[in-house]
């Protein structure tokens with residue numbers, strides 16, 4: 001037991017201390033559930049990895065409820081496989097599944113979640129972090145709010161030496177992530193408004209994903225269990241109200257994939273509104289201009 | 299008093315573009331999910347909307363999450379009883395058929411587990427299968443009332459999670475079926491700052507305003523109380539003023555009249571701001587608004603067989 005602990009620790013220390021070429025960026029993406037980051041940020045993260053960044057994905061929940069007529073255990077098993085496939089398509093090196101029960105993050109200690117995320121930030125020492133935007137209004141899945149809030153705190157805590165002393169003892173030294181992207185699917189009507197000057201709050205940022213749209217689409221299609229669930233829910237709602245959708249007359253793989261394609265392309269078009277891009281994604285971004293004196297920041 | 303303060307605040311508001319009139323959703327049953335005895339009747343919603351829904355053939359259920367023990371001057375136990383009685387009377391005036399009280403401790407809802415409250419709401423949603431839920435906007439800023447926040451957050455998840463079979467499967471064992479609530483009307487105090495973004499105006503007629511006024515003034519323990527009228531008359535007298543319409547009325551009658559004026563005024567103001575005689579403004583969430591990439595496609599391609 002002690003031997004195992006020791007080798008794990010040694011591996012952590014080695015990883016934390018591994019030198020990296022200056023040009024090679026590390027990217028860490030935190031998502032509450034398997035679909036959210038793919039739909040809101042899949043193109044932007046794929047582009048970074050296509051340019052050479054090493055990507056790690058943290059899935060906070062197990063997605064156990066997002067299925068149609070499947071038990072939670074089977075849903076969680078499929079979601080894990082399918083989310084790993086989607087992440088592979090986008091270019092991630094590794095998917096870290098924390099395994100919290102989907103829909104139940106509101107009952108998880110925010111500090112526990114923060115510290116687990118902070119552990120991975122110190123371990124992988126990313127230059128770029130993508131997190132769910134906890135300030136995006138009218139987001140229906142509140143796991144995204146809870147995960148986003150914990151992730152935002154984790155970024156701060158990861159940089160401060162007095163958080164979780166055992167991490168530093170184990171070799172996981174403080175690390176400040178210089179670039180931070182907040183993502184959300186476009187439901188907040190005021191998402192394009194800056195809430196203040198760039199020095200003090202992250203700013204709206206639109207990223208062109210036109211060259212990555214096919215890759216994003218393939219990743220979204222890989223989430224088969226969640227996509228089938230979405231299609232069946234839409235069909236059920238329409239049937240209950242005396243309507244039908246010709247596309248979903250028969251809910252087979254081709255129909256579900258077509259629905260996903262319509263969704264992904266339209267989201268890209270919404271993101272690109274008001275720009276010269278064909279497809280884009282919208283973020284709130286804290287980059288080099290987001291600088292305030294340490295005495296204020298801490 | 300409150301009217302004057304609010305009037306001053308509203309005068310500071312920039313003239314905004316008129317909101318579109320809501321296309322009323324179709325359905326048969328609405329559920330009001332609120333913490334308090336009076337939340338369905340206040341100046342910023344839902345009295346007029348409820349009256350209109352009932353006029354259009356909807357049936358209504360009210361879920362009152364707290365026990366309202368702090369609201370009023372009679373001590374906890376009596377406040378609970380009086381406020382519930384007045385809540386039932388206001389619901390009767392508006393045409394709501396049933397009231398269920400969850401009886402969580404008023405103003406002490408912050409520490410209760412959100413998931414426990416959410417589970418109660420999911421059960422009631424699956425039981426009643428509402429087409430429409432009316433509640434506080436969970437995204438509204440500066441609502442310092444812990445009960446409003448708590449109930450809004452529990453409601454925000456309950457309305458869609460009730461549609462997933464893997465959520466509380468014990469309900470299914472009892473014969474209930476999953477049910478997602480397709481439509482939401484959300485409100486927040488518009489003088490509380492950003493966060494809440496009304497996106498529709500609901501047009502109201504005179505008869506609906508009359509019921510809104512009566513339902514609000516039914517809350518005599520906290521709103522239309524004789525003490526309120528006494529305080530206003532005292533202040534007016536100190537300034538050498540009097541209101542002819544209040545002469546000859548006792549304090550209780552005067553209080554009811556003042557509150558009814560207030561409800562008429564705010565409804566007229568909200569209407570006029572949006573090109574109508576009377577109105578109320580809300581954040582309305584349509585059936586597929588949670589799917590921003592698909593809602594246009596579904597609206598354009600779903601057909602009646």
Ligand SMILES: [Zn+2]
Pocket residue numbers: 333334336337443446
């Ligand atoms: Zn209230």
